[in-house]
Amino acid sequence: MTEFEMKMKAAQKAVGLGKLSRRDFIQFALASGMTLSAAQGLFARAARAEPKKGGVFKAAVGHGQTTDSLDPATWSNGFTFSWGKSVMGAPLVQINQKNEVVPHVAESFEPADGAKKWIFKIRKGITFHNGKTLTADDVVATINYHIGPDSKSPAKGVLSNVTAVKADGPETVIFELDGGNADFPYLLSDYHLSMYPSEGGKIQWEKGVGAGPYVLKSFEPGVKLVGERNPNYFGTTYFDGIEVMSIIDVAARTNAYLSGEVHFIDRADLKTIDMLKSAPDTELYNVSGFAHYTAPMHCDAAPFDKVEVRQALKWAINRQDLVDKILYGYGSPGNDNPLSPALKYAIQAEPGYSYDPEKAESLLKKAGLENLKVDLSASDAAFPGGVDAALLMADHAKAAGIEINVVREPNDSYWDNVWLKKPWSLCYWGGRPTADAFLSISLAADAAWNDTRWKNARFNELLLQARAETDEAKRQAMYAECQQLVHDDGGQLVLMFNNYVGALSTQIGHADFNSDYDHDGGFMYERWWMA
Numbered sequence: 001m002t003e004f005e006m007k008m009k010a011a012q013k014a015v016g017l018g019k020l021s022r023r024d025f026i027q028f029a030l031a032s033g034m035t036l037s038a039a040q041g042l043f044a045r046a047a048r049a050e051p052k053k054g055g056v057f058k059a060a061v062g063h064g065q066t067t068d069s070l071d072p073a074t075w076s077n078g079f080t081f082s083w084g085k086s087v088m089g090a091p092l093v094q095i096n097q098k099n100e101v102v103p104h105v106a107e108s109f110e111p112a113d114g115a116k117k118w119i120f121k122i123r124k125g126i127t128f129h130n131g132k133t134l135t136a137d138d139v140v141a142t143i144n145y146h147i148g149p150d151s152k153s154p155a156k157g158v159l160s161n162v163t164a165v166k167a168d169g170p171e172t173v174i175f176e177l178d179g180g181n182a183d184f185p186y187l188l189s190d191y192h193l194s195m196y197p198s199e200g201g202k203i204q205w206e207k208g209v210g211a212g213p214y215v216l217k218s219f220e221p222g223v224k225l226v227g228e229r230n231p232n233y234f235g236t237t238y239f240d241g242i243e244v245m246s247i248i249d250v251a252a253r254t255n256a257y258l259s260g261e262v263h264f265i266d267r268a269d270l271k272t273i274d275m276l277k278s279a280p281d282t283e284l285y286n287v288s289g290f291a292h293y294t295a296p297m298h299c300d301a302a303p304f305d306k307v308e309v310r311q312a313l314k315w316a317i318n319r320q321d322l323v324d325k326i327l328y329g330y331g332s333p334g335n336d337n338p339l340s341p342a343l344k345y346a347i348q349a350e351p352g353y354s355y356d357p358e359k360a361e362s363l364l365k366k367a368g369l370e371n372l373k374v375d376l377s378a379s380d381a382a383f384p385g386g387v388d389a390a391l392l393m394a395d396h397a398k399a400a401g402i403e404i405n406v407v408r409e410p411n412d413s414y415w416d417n418v419w420l421k422k423p424w425s426l427c428y429w430g431g432r433p434t435a436d437a438f439l440s441i442s443l444a445a446d447a448a449w450n451d452t453r454w455k456n457a458r459f460n461e462l463l464l465q466a467r468a469e470t471d472e473a474k475r476q477a478m479y480a481e482c483q484q485l486v487h488d489d490g491g492q493l494v495l496m497f498n499n500y501v502g503a504l505s506t507q508i509g510h511a512d513f514n515s516d517y518d519h520d521g522g523f524m525y526e527r528w529w530m531a
Helices: 003-016 022-031 036-049 136-147 250-258 270-277 307-315 319-325 357-367 386-398 435-442 457-468 472-489
Strands: 056-061 093-095 101-103 106-112 117-122 162-167 172-177 214-220 224-229 241-246 282-287 292-296 331-333 372-378 402-408 427-429 492-498 500-505
Touching: 003 022, 022 036, 056 250, 101 106, 117 136, 136 162, 136 172, 214 241, 250 270, 250 500, 270 282, 270 500, 292 386, 307 357, 307 372, 307 472, 307 492, 319 331, 319 386, 319 492, 357 386, 372 386, 386 402, 435 457, 435 472, 457 472
Parallel strands: 056 241, 372 402
Antiparallel strands: 093 101, 106 117, 117 172, 162 172, 214 224, 224 241, 282 500, 292 427, 292 492, 331 492
16 A cells, blocks of 8 residues: 555545544645545545434425324324334334344344244333333333234234233243244334333323434424434434424425435435436435335225236236336336345246236226226325326226226325225335235235235235245245235236435435335434434
8 A cells, every 4th residue: 555545544534533624635635636526526435434423414205294193003104104213213123234133122032932932132221212211011012002903003914923922021022923933023123113111001102202313302294303312322323313304295305405405305306317416415315125116906896806907907007118207217117016026035926017908908808898997096195206107007008998097186195095095096115124024014914004905815824824934945935826816816006116216415424225115224314424
């Protein structure tokens, strides 16, 4: 290593530690023969390399509605989902950048009785924001809140095989399952399952008191949440505070970023992505993962109760055209299997649903519905470009003799009044870390978020068997059959797998990103820092 290289390395380290100013570093680099642009880029990378505490991180997200609540059983959109991951909440486990489950509130976990029982040891010394010590009783009360008989929580479907959860002293929690589940700890990473203080077996969620990185200072539903660093947080976090704004309109969200009002925006407008890419001091947040956009059909409502109609619509949509015109290449076509090819146990179901209007026409004729007319509820609240996607779908379907009437639904009430309620609508799904989690939360017959109302006895039987199977080859075969059934018979039209695309200021430092969810897996508030 030359003397210059040694000095440059030392200068970069000093920048990362905050001991060398931007001006002094650039002067040094210019004197060494570097160009101004190269020196500025090197400074930005060096400044972001070393995590340090301080600053207020401001983010604008493309979700949120006035009915949003602090109740974790109601969280259902991109404004609320990080709250249990890295804002007020702290779950038993977290998912790391390698899609591995690691302890968090739990200090350790281990299976017993063929994975029909899981024993979690709780980390000592954790306190809630109100000063109460977190104990096994709080964990039990939190889990029971989501799985109780009257619960409407989406996590109820995820934890459907939990038969009992018990405290064994102040620091041990035992989960009893109705069958073996080697993936069980992954399920506890669900964003609804952050820990809450309890009293008399009931959790107290009303004030947003958790054990996470930030203490709630203010919350305006569908508008803004403000948090302040929790000085007693048991983990590591860097920002002094955070401001999370709900800005659904993509133009307004983009302007908030370009004007410097926020450091990060999600769900970038891909039509104008070049403007963001060329903005000063900007890094394009572009992460491919498990997320996908869908068009769920209610399998118990005419005409979608006929499998031939469901299949006809699958052949009548040109998904590559959607990827090209809606995602602008930032994604890949779906094939009516919700599992990303990158996920363990995922298969490529056959036949692949390419665009084939003639096959769609043939299926409709078989169903006695040659002149099919259907409504499709659409909104950009479902996903960016949702209305445009629906209009493209309508155009594609004409060649098959299908008339799709696109119903433009209001953004601010879409998740309350349209999704799960209208017979055919648009939806998006963020990541889940395992095949079982994906299939259980959206396709199991009794799942709260079974947005197709699909009830296939063979699928549900296989799902239970695969969850308990410890032989890898047998488990793979069971999950493969599950996916083929969804592909052939289900009502979940998987349009495309979307990259997570946003804009991130170079004022913000970070390590490698998680790919299971947007927002760095939901951990950006906890893991990022001010450069």
